[in-house]
Amino acid sequence: MKKNIFLFVLLAGLIVSCSPVQNIAYFPHFDKEINRINETTYDARIKPKDILSISVVSSEPEASRRYNLFTPQTLELINSLYSQPSLQSYLVDKEGSISFPILGTLQVKGLSTKELELFIEEKLKPHFTQEMPIITIRILNYSINVLGEVFRPGKFETTNERMTIFEGLALAGDMTIYGRRDNVKVLREDVNGERIIYTLNLNDRSIFNSPAYFLEQNDVLYVEPNQSRANSSKYGAAETYRISTLSVLISLATMAATIYSITR
Template sequence: MKTATINKSILIVLLIFLTTSCKTRKDVVYFQNVKNFETMVDTETFNAKLKVGDILSIYVSTLVPSAAEPYNLVMKSGSNSQLIDYLIDVDGNIDFPVLGKIKLLGLTLEEAKQLLKKKFADGNLLKDPVIIIRLKNYRVTVAGEVRSPGVYPASGERMTILEAIGLAGDLTIKGRRDNVLVIRDFNGTKTYTRIDLTSKELFNSPVYFLTQNDFVYVEPNNSAVSGASGDSRINTLITITSFLITTALIFVTRN
């Protein structure tokens, strides 16, 4: 009778180990509530807004190239030369040639272009200038349970969280998909937003489109936390099973 009880205990330990080690489809599949042939209309008109600390490349051209030269300052290094960059200072301004201090904080790149054009027009400085502005520090950081954590630059003027995760090689099997954290800093104020990659509602999240210097963190799921010490679960199982088997053998030997 006691031998049967010990054998039953061994079986229970094995079942507990298996049920806590296995991952289900619900844990790892993205967009689980999307239906076949379902249509979602994208009404998002996201444009990154300029922040303190942003670095801009600004190029001005006109039909008369010499007229634009004072606004295209060049930094020379040996035989090489390149346009200087502009840093948005703590007051939200850049210091632009001739025009002086210009407040760009909170503007989109298009709005910044229009503001510069207006200042050129108001001062009768340039006629119909073409202005090209590039945000040079548009990058995001992806960390935690992804295959390739790191800092990733945006190839264009915006990046979605799905693109960022793709650049990081996707989540590992140990990454928690229903509670991904995005930390955003806007001029010293940090916001913390969590999204669920298993739901289509992520497309409506305010952090679906990432802004420059966003930090994306994928936390470990329960199986990863439980196995944080490597093979601790297996070692524990072996220890418990060995103890039960040893106890059973002692009991059988004595009887």
């Protein structure tokens, strides 16, 4: 009896020791000292299919009004909308351009919102006799998609046009323990329509220098499952029941061995 219990406990120990130990911590190879990382500036670049909000505000309302398109349902309130305008948005076409009032077709692909503001300001200079207008541009559809081994996969939006890969994971509730931190994928379509796949190792400090560290609008962030999750997906309900039963038997055997050793 004693020999059988010993063998059973030994088998349990072997099963546990053969289970893969997953590294679920971020930055495990960083020193305990403070690690300084060079600050990286990032400006989102306008791409085809982006939706832009463009407002022109100045001390010359009549001059500004010609450049602000309002949605039809707010036209009757146009005199009271200069403080909080509800503006018509601009869809960037596949050639990377928009049709702007008075100025006509503007090529905006590859520009940051700040660069486009300066570009439109230069174009409007001849049309304002007093101070220059304040031009504000926003990308309205700046969002990312997070899929795979995260707690809340889905589509997430941001209003500041800047999101790191860790902020994207945080919005999705972080990775599950089954997510591979050394093989995260970022699928991206650049300003020229070229599709790129980046493979990132979140355990390596070189992540901060990756072009995918800052996520761009419409990026797809995919967390690949680890081997433990892949193996578990092979089992059906019957196999899962057997594994659960075996785990219970192992626990009972361990308890019996402990009681036996105490009562000797």
